[in-house]
Amino acid sequence: MPESDPTQPSTNPAQKAFENVNAGRDIKADIRQESNIRSAIVSGNGNVIVIQQTTEQRRESLTSDTTVSIGPNPYKGLAAFNENDAEHYFGREEQVKRLYERFQNLVEQSGRADAMPRFLPILGPSGCGKSSLARAGLIPELARNPLPGKESLRVAVMVPGSRPLEALAGLLLKAATDDPLPVEKTEEFERMLKKSTDAAEYEGLRRITDLMPGIREMPLVVLVDQFEEVYSLCKDLEQRQAFIGTLFQAASDPTGHVSVVITLRNDFWGETQRHQKLNQIIGSDWSLNVPAMKEDELRRAIAEPAKQAGHPLDDATIDQLVKDAEGREGALPLLQVALTRIWEELGKGKNPAQTYREIGHIGGAIANEAQKVYGQLDQTEQNIARRLFLGLIQVGENNVGIARKRITLKELITKGDTPENFYAIVEKFSSTHNNPGPRLITLSGKGEGTEKYLEITHEALFKYWGEFAEWIEKYGGLLYQKQFIVSEAKNWSDHGRSKDYLLQGGRLLDAKGFLDNHPQEIPLSEIAEDFTLNSIREKRKRRIQFSILIAGATGLSLFLAFFSLIESRQRRLLEVTKDVFIGNPRPELLDVLPEIKNEAEKLESHNPERAMALYRDILTFTGKLREISDDESNDFSLSEDRKATINKIETKAQNSLLLIIEKTRLPILESYLSKEEWGALVSNSKFYHLEDQFTEGALRETYKILMTDAGADINQSGLITTQEEANRMPCELIQEIESLWRQYTEETCGWYGSERKLLAPECKDLSQNESLAPPSLHNMLFYTLYEVAETRIDYCLQYVEK
Secondary structure, eight states, rough: OOOOOTTSSOGGGGGGGGTTTTTEEEEEEEOEEOOOOOEEOOOTTEEEEEOOOGGGGGGSSSSSOBBBBBOOOOOTSOOOGGGGGGGGOOHHHHHHHHHHHHHHHHHTTSSSSOOOOSSSEEEEEETSOOHHHHIIHEEEEHSSSSSTBBBBEEEEEEETTTTTHHHHHHHHHHHHHHSOOOOOHHHHHHHHHHHOTSSSHHHHHHHHTTTTTTTTTOOOEEEEEETTTHTTTTTOHHHHHHHHHHHHHHHTTTTTOEEEEEEEEEGGGGGGGGGGHHHHHHHHHSSOOOOOOHHHHHHHHHHHHHHHTTTTHHHHHHHHHHHHHHTTHHHHHHHHHHHHHHHHHHTTTTOOHHHHHHHHHHHHHHHHHHHHHTSSSHHHHHHHHHHHTTTTTTTGGGGGSEEEEEHHHHHHTTTTOOOHHHHHHHHHEEEEEEEOSSSSEESSSSOGGGEEEESSOOTHHHHHHHHHHHHHHHHHHHHHHHHHHHHHHHHHHHHHTTTSSSSOHHHHHHHHHHHOOOOOHHHHHHHHHEEEHHHHHHHHHHHHHHHHHIIIIHHHHHHHHHTTTTTTHHHHHHHHHHHHHTOOOOOOOHHHHHHHHHHHHHHHOOOHHHHHHHHHHHHHHHHHHHHHHHOOOOSSOHHHHHHHHHHHHHHHHHHHHHHHHHHHTHHHHHHHTTTTOOOOOOOSSSSSSOOGGGGHHHHHHHHIIIIIISOTTTSSSSSSSSSHHHSSSOOHHHHHHHHHHHHHHHHHHSSSOTTTBBBBBTSTTOOOTTTTOOOOHHHSSSSSSSSHHHHHHHHHIIOOOH
């Protein structure tokens, strides 16, 4: 191959970042070429690391340093150190060395038969400095001390957000083409990343990078900072699976073109158990747990930046800072906030020790900054600020797992808000040209006004600002409820506002209650409000249609189910139950339900089939009564006493039905499984998924247990089409079926394949069709219109304690 002419400009997009870089200066001199896409750092030996990142992910570099007479502030406040801050990054030298050696070992063992994926997790609690270690530690070290044969690297830095595949696609396209606004091609890349092979592998990242110009000479390192957002913000399970899968596939490829580094809060470690490969890596010796800083490390982190800037701190202040920070969880960002204030006041001639006392030491520094700004607002502005901060956090159930989230200003503004006024409040808490104060909220993105992204700069804010902590304590439960509505509304909007994605059942009742009673501090966005109102309207339409359907067809079979009752009660029962399905329920049904329950109890021992039918009917009637009672368009309502009676009878029916199934049906299923009599699908109909579509065997029996015995197929369509039907599948039953299938298929075949995939190449070939990839149990039984069933199965397997 002829050598390129160094006098001619490069036509290779991957080379463009290097053209005007002075390769003769040391990295400590902070040599870098920047644009809205990239920066390049160069060591004294001319080794180049090109950093690719979107403007949004570059928020850490938009620091709020206040320039005073003594020079720029060398401390970072709440922001993480990044690759451009290497000259101010002290105290982690030992950990940088460990991280570099671990990364070097992963890269060098590529291609061996027993090679581990080039996937390096950096773990630790919030505030321990994971991001800084990766960006201000590892990346510059790779420039100073390149890996053998890797004098040039591309590093793609990203934060997952709610759409990690979209973020990765945009970043890859910029790395490949240098196109600052590659909207259409980004969508094409995203489709490639999301697509899986017949073997359920995600090869998009590997395929894209293999085609990048100069990839052999300049491999790619994907640095995923704040990896926990894959769980806390991304609620699309398919996208989450594809993102993790494509990272692993590329990092496992023997070419060595791609390596992956992630930072992950260790309180999200449990979430990784859903992804076997990821969990194994995180639990292995290859991952790096970031320890708390030792005394000498803290001393260097505190003293060296000021000393290097020519204004060293006095020993007494350094000693006090070390004493206050040592052994304190999450102390590093608090320490940086305190040091930032000390430096600012030092430029005004104030003694560091005096400043430190006035700000309330480490814990009080950040709280004082926030409270100072908040206290200067009037009542109306404080109300907006409270809504703003509550809108920037993600809250788990029972206020567990609180995390930051990145969101556009447009998503926070509600009806009645003036965008200009709202944005003015945002600016007061962020460092901008108009407000050079503390950066408690970070603004990013190239958009103007409401299109800008914003997020809380660090979790320490809601841990140590007492006012914020009180808001979370007061509104946390409602925030959790709102998050679900907003997430479902987004899904509805993404699917063209289709009625198939509207709320149903108990979730709709919860959403309606929230809409009617939510406090002004946590209002619904406009789209979430429209979503809830459309769900209510659709429910009313569906109730009328369902009543007509049941009265005209299914109703007859249900009524006939009661002919075993005493003859004198049959006519009365027929009349009152029929009225339920035409929307005119009689209170007398409550008097009849106990009789149905008593009759079912008598039949359990000698006629379990009949008993199950009666228990299923009880569940249908109680559910219908509750639905009509909760609908405000009806005059019919239930007293609290009657609701309690219904709940008691319903619970009895649910428990008894489950016990009969466990006693009489599961042994039959286990018998088929033990003999490996799986059964097969004999019809490829896409309209009805009836029991007779399966030959005799475990598949058919599983289908019967859920759809017939448990009564999930309420409208007898052969499908799970509504949330009401899905909820008739007991979680205990779903879990027991999962356990039995995995027990008799060597842990390979259950509701999903490994890593929660609908296609399960390691599963027994249930399809009996060599042209199709083996499906999971879930995909086999609910292969059409399966979204509602999937939601129920996910809930039972992932969120209900076993």
